[in-house]
Amino acid sequence: MPNDVSRRDFAKLAGLAALGTSSDAAAAKAEERPVTNDILRQFPHDFVWGTATSSYQIEGGAQADGRGPSIWDVFSHAQGNIEDGSNGDVACDHYHRYKDDVRLIKELGCKAYRFSIAWPRLFPDGDGRPNPKGLDFYNRLVDELLANGITPYATLYHWDLPQALQERVGGWRSADTAKAFADYSGYVAEHLTDRVKTVFTVNECGRFIPFGYGLGIDAPGLKLPQAEVNQARHHVALAHGLAVQAIRAKGRAGTRVGMAENITACVPAIDTPENIRAAEIATRELNAGFLNVILEGRYTDAFLAWAGKDAPRFTAEELKTIAAPVDFVGLNIYAPQAYVVASDRAPGFDVLPMPASFPHMSSPWLRIGPETAYWVPRLAAKIWNLKTVYITENGTSSDDQMTPDGKVHDLDRVMYLRNYLGQLQRATAEGVPVKGYFLWSLMDNFEWVFGYRQRFGIYHVDFDTQVRTPKLSASFYRHVIAKNALLV
Ligand code: NOJ
Numbered sequence: 001m002p003n004d005v006s007r008r009d010f011a012k013l014a015g016l017a018a019l020g021t022s023s024d025a026a027a028a029k030a031e032e033r034p035v036t037n038d039i040l041r042q043f044p045h046d047f048v049w050g051t052a053t054s055s056y057q058i059e060g061g062a063q064a065d066g067r068g069p070s071i072w073d074v075f076s077h078a079q080g081n082i083e084d085g086s087n088g089d090v091a092c093d094h095y096h097r098y099k100d101d102v103r104l105i106k107e108l109g110c111k112a113y114r115f116s117i118a119w120p121r122l123f124p125d126g127d128g129r130p131n132p133k134g135l136d137f138y139n140r141l142v143d144e145l146l147a148n149g150i151t152p153y154a155t156l157y158h159w160d161l162p163q164a165l166q167e168r169v170g171g172w173r174s175a176d177t178a179k180a181f182a183d184y185s186g187y188v189a190e191h192l193t194d195r196v197k198t199v200f201t202v203n204e205c206g207r208f209i210p211f212g213y214g215l216g217i218d219a220p221g222l223k224l225p226q227a228e229v230n231q232a233r234h235h236v237a238l239a240h241g242l243a244v245q246a247i248r249a250k251g252r253a254g255t256r257v258g259m260a261e262n263i264t265a266c267v268p269a270i271d272t273p274e275n276i277r278a279a280e281i282a283t284r285e286l287n288a289g290f291l292n293v294i295l296e297g298r299y300t301d302a303f304l305a306w307a308g309k310d311a312p313r314f315t316a317e318e319l320k321t322i323a324a325p326v327d328f329v330g331l332n333i334y335a336p337q338a339y340v341v342a343s344d345r346a347p348g349f350d351v352l353p354m355p356a357s358f359p360h361m362s363s364p365w366l367r368i369g370p371e372t373a374y375w376v377p378r379l380a381a382k383i384w385n386l387k388t389v390y391i392t393e394n395g396t397s398s399d400d401q402m403t404p405d406g407k408v409h410d411l412d413r414v415m416y417l418r419n420y421l422g423q424l425q426r427a428t429a430e431g432v433p434v435k436g437y438f439l440w441s442l443m444d445n446f447e448w449v450f451g452y453r454q455r456f457g458i459y460h461v462d463f464d465t466q467v468r469t470p471k472l473s474a475s476f477y478r479h480v481i482a483k484n485a486l487l488v
Contacts, residue, residue, distance in 0.1 A: 041425045041486040048151075048436025049481045050112030051105060051458070052393050054158035054203065056088045057445040059118065061095030065133035068124025070160035071171065071212075075219030076446075084451035091446045093466050095137065102144045104459055104468060105442060109481040112151045114260075114392060114438045115141065116158035116203065119184055126165035127180040135191055142195050153438070154192065155200040155260060156185050156243065159208050159219065166220050172213065172232040173224075178239035186246035193251040200330055200392065201240045201247075204262040205290045209233045217449055227310035233289050234312035240294060241321040248324075260330035260392035261291050266338045267375045269352055274342035276379075278349035282340045283379045285347055295384040297323030302347045328435070329384070330392030333376055333420070335360075336369030361396045361416060363454055370419035374427045377434050388435050394420055395440035397447070397454040400471060408460045408471035417473060422486055439477060443468055 056072045076087035094101055105113050119126070121134030138154075145152045161171055169176040185201065193199070211218035214229040224232070240259055247257045264286040268275035284292050288303035297319050304311050343350040360367045377389045396416045400408045417439070428434050444457035452463055458474040461467070480486060 041422065041429075043425055043484050044428055044435075045484070046435075047428070047484060048112045048390070049477075049484075050110050050114055050151075050153065050436060050438040051108065051442040052114040052438040052440045053094070053442050053445065054116040054155065055118035055121075056091070056158070056160040057441075057447070058092040058094040058101075058443070060088065060090040060093040062089045064095055065121070065137065066124055066131045067118065067134060068120040068126075068131075069163040070118065070120045071163055071166050071219035072160050074163050074166075075221050078221070081221065082449055082451045084453050086446065086451035088446045090463075092443055092461055092463075097466065098137075098141050099144055100468070101442065102141075102148050102150065104470075105145075105150055106148045107470075108458075108474060108478050110150060112153055112436060112438070113145055113442075114153040114155060114200070116155035116160075117188060118160050119157065119181075120160060120162040120164075122187065123162060123180075123184055124164070126162035126168070126177075127183055130187060138192060142192060146195060151198075152196045153198045153200070154188070154196045155203050156188060157181065157201065157239075158203040159212075161219075171220055172209065172235050172239075173228065175235050175238060178235050178242055181239040182242035182246045185243035186250040189247040189249075189251035189255065193247070193255040197255055198328075199247055199251070199255060199257045200260040201243045201257065202236060203260045203392075204332060205233060205236045205240075205259075206262045206264065206287075209236060225310070226307075230289065230307055230310055230312045234314055234318075237290055237293055237322045238318055241318075241324045244324040244326060245321065256327035258326040258328040258330055258388075258390075259291075259294070260332060260390075261287075262332045262334075262393075263287055263291055263376060263380065264337050265333060265335065265369075265372045265376045266340050266379065267336045267369060267371055269339040269341050272342075275340060278342040279340045279375065280379050280383050281347055282338055282349040282351065283376075284383050285349075286338060291329070291380075291384075293319070294322055294326070295329070295386075328388035328390055329380065329386050330390045331376060331380060332393035332440075333373055333391055334394065334396075335365060335367040336372045361412065362399045363397045363450075366396055368416065368419075370416075370423045372423070373420040374423035374432075377424075377427050378430070378432045381432050387433055389433055390435060391424065391437045393438060393440040394424075395456050395458075397456050400444075400455050400460060402460060402469070406469060408469060410458075410471045410473050413458070413471070413473040414476045417476060418486065421480065425486055 076082050142152050165177050209232050213222045213224050213232045216223040244257050266279045266282040268279040285302050288300045293299050338351040340349045358367050398410045398413045400410050441456045443459040444455040444461040447454040460469040
């Protein structure tokens with residue numbers, strides 16, 4: 001008997017376990033009765049359940065079939081940049097194992113899969129002559145998904161910029177990269193939108209620009225002054241707008257396009273009408289540099305005043321391009337970033353300091369705030385009048401340990417998902433137009449600067465043998481998908 005459990009406690013626990021057996025039987029019986037919304041927390045009947053990954057994090061095959069180097073190849077190979085000294089040369093070897101991985105998605109019951117296309121596979125030099133073998137890989141992947149009843153959702157840029165563009169024009173420091181991105185996007189639209197109907201332009205501008213160009217902790221590892229960071233962000237917004245135009249011009253009818261952004265997640269500290277209004281203002285202002293300029297067609301006055309002499313340089317014509325209408329907005333939702341209260345000072349909100357004791361998951365940055373999955377889509381839909389929102393990423397790392405009999409009981413991830421999905425269901429039940437959810441991630445993969453130490457998958461990957469094993473969270477997710485609901 002464990003030391004810290006008294007005999008009486010133990011007897012109690014044993015009694016409860018017995019009770020559990022009979023209540024299981026009752027629950028099983030109840031399930032035979034027609035299910036009502038009182039006992040099941042249903043999602044909308046056409047809700048899209050998916051998982052997400054990205055090219056550099058899973059593919060490997062770094063030199064296969066003429067792929068050119070990306071900024072992440074160069075950055076991860078430079079000593080000292082990645083915590084465990086690793087890189088994405090092999091990663092999950094998905095480039096060669098994609099058929100097995102599609103089977104994993106199918107086993108979850110997912111009807112959708114969000115993956116990203118590696119730009120340097122298609123254009124090893126960034127622009128110019130395409131590499132048909134690179135495109136072939138995505139043709140094979142898309143066909144395999146469709147053959148298994150899984151709808152492909154493709155992201156065009158998940159951070160693996162062709163190194164050639166970094167060297168030639170300075171990457172996102174130059175508007176030339178935005179133009180090259182538009183050409184690449186048009187090429188993808190021309191060749192894949194007969195089968196890929198949903199395209200995301202850029203993933204998480206809000207991360208790769210400040211981290212890659214300001215703090216130097218993501219590729220390309222630059223530490224530029226704020227004015228140049230703001231300019232680089234402006235070029236990404238421009239790239240998004242130009243890509244939307246190129247996809248509309250070259251894509252098949254019915255192709256839908258939007259972005260997947262790590263929106264700065266604002267939550268009313270206490271849900272009073274004043275704080276809710278303040279959280280709306282904060283959502284708009286704290287996302288002024290990317291989402292808001294795309295969805296509103298202008299930089300807000302407060303943003304320009306705050307940036308001062310560091311504000312991006314832009315033309316009215318560029319703003320028009322940036323604001324090309326999108327079909328949906330994708331939101332990556334992890335941690336609450338700003339708990340907000342109303343303020344008399346313009347523009348009308350204060351962000352409360354985060355207590356050091358605020359709980360987090362195994363990644364210290366991943367604070368636990370399930371209500372983020374309710375407030376963020378609700379506020380975004382309200383202020384930008386959105387009709388279609390996808391949660392393009394949500395999930396957590398966990399210190400997953402495999403038991404000797406080969407199981408991963410990732411109870412913390414199940415706890416996280418159950419709570420976030422509960423709040424997301426609350427949003428859909430109130431009519432917030434969230435149409436789908438992509439769990440990050442299908443399987444453990446290369447977690448950028450943390451290498452392979454932070455595991456975000458619901459399938460465990462043994463990186464020595466490439467064996468994939470479903471974790472407890474995979475069973476949880478399969479159950480949710482099958483029921484299209486959370487049990488209460
Ligand atoms: C968001 C990024 O898009 C993804 O690449 C990353 O692995 C997850 N966050 C987890 O950090």
